[in-house]
Amino acid sequence: MNSSQIGKFITIEGVEGVGKTTNIDFIRQWLKQQGIPHINTREPGGTPLAESIRELLLSPREEAVDENTELLMMFAARAQHLAQVIKPALGRGEWVVCDRFTDATYAYQGGGRGVSMEKIAQLEMLVQDTLRPDLTFVLDIPVDQGLARAKSRSTPDRFEREKLAFFDRVRDCYLTRAKAAPDQYRVVDASQSLEGVQADLAMLLDQYLSSSSWGQAGE
Numbered sequence: 473m474n475s476s477q478i479g480k481f482i483t484i485e486g487v488e489g490v491g492k493t494t495n496i497d498f499i500r501q502w503l504k505q506q507g508i509p510h511i512n513t514r515e516p517g518g519t520p521l522a523e524s525i526r527e528l529l530l531s532p533r534e535e536a537v538d539e540n541t542e543l544l545m546m547f548a549a550r551a552q553h554l555a556q557v558i559k560p561a562l563g564r565g566e567w568v569v570c571d572r573f574t575d576a577t578y579a580y581q582g583g584g585r586g587v588s589m590e591k592i593a594q595l596e597m598l599v600q601d602t603l604r605p606d607l608t609f610v611l612d613i614p615v616d617q618g619l620a621r622a623k624s625r626s627t628p629d630r631f632e633r634e635k636l637a638f639f640d641r642v643r644d645c646y647l648t649r650a651k652a653a654p655d656q657y658r659v660v661d662a663s664q665s666l667e668g669v670q671a672d673l674a675m676l677l678d679q680y681l682s683s684s685s686w687g688q689a690g691e
């Protein structure tokens with residue numbers, strides 16, 4: 473591999489309990505096998521300050537959270553994460569694998585809460601400028617199945633207390649965005665067995681590597 477290359481930015485998205493965290497481990501193993509330097513991180517979070525914002529965002533609370541407050545906190549955490557972790561890693565030529573990114577803001581704050589997509593796009597420009605993921609996996613599953621998996625594992629956070637209709641809008645938004653930009657997005661059926669999901673991920677990663685400048689440089 474040519475170490476002067478800029479790293480690739482891979483994000484993994486989907487509704488609650490779809491298997492993002494589980495499959496990030498699999499992607500990490502895959503990158504290791506290819507000898508690709510990489511880091512794994514997550515949103516909201518990824519730095520001490522951004523993880524503190526995550527705590528504030530996810531904790532259930534009596535006080536109603538204004539939708540603009542929630543939106544700005546997501547982007548505040550993201551600005552810190554980009555400055556401290558994501559941009560430096562990409563600049564060092566490492567791949568960054570991130571559990572959720574701005575697609576989650578479009579899906580949850582836009583699709584779920586009804587915040588205007590234009591407002592989100594303005595903040596995206598402010599915080600990210602032109603930086604966008606190179607490749608986004610949308611793990612897709614019927615919402616009730618994802619929530620059942622998430623609930624079997626931990627007590628519901630502030631988002632997981634939302635109604636099914638909220639998550640249906642979140643899922644629709646992810647699928648709409650994926651359909652609109654097939655170069656960036658790969659939708660994976662996450663209702664199948666874990667082995668099936670990981671076989672699909674490995675095939676898509678192989679395809680991506682062979683079509684990107686990294687694959688050509690490594691041959």
Ligand code: T5A
Pocket residue numbers: 486487488489490491492493494495515516546571572573574575576577578580581621622625631632662663664665666667669
């Ligand atoms: N948010 C985030 C916003 O609203 N806006 C934003 O901009 C951002 C960045 C973050 C919350 O913040 C919101 C969205 C979220 O609500 P989170 O922790 O990132 O929270 O997201 P969650 O979806 O809550 O994470 P979970 O850990 O609950 O779900 P995962 O990571 O998708 O699922 P995972 O891997 O933990 O798996 C859940 C269970 O299912 C099993 C696993 O073993 C595990 O027990 N499993 C399977 N079982 C059977 N078959 C398979 N194929 C399986 N895959 C996994």
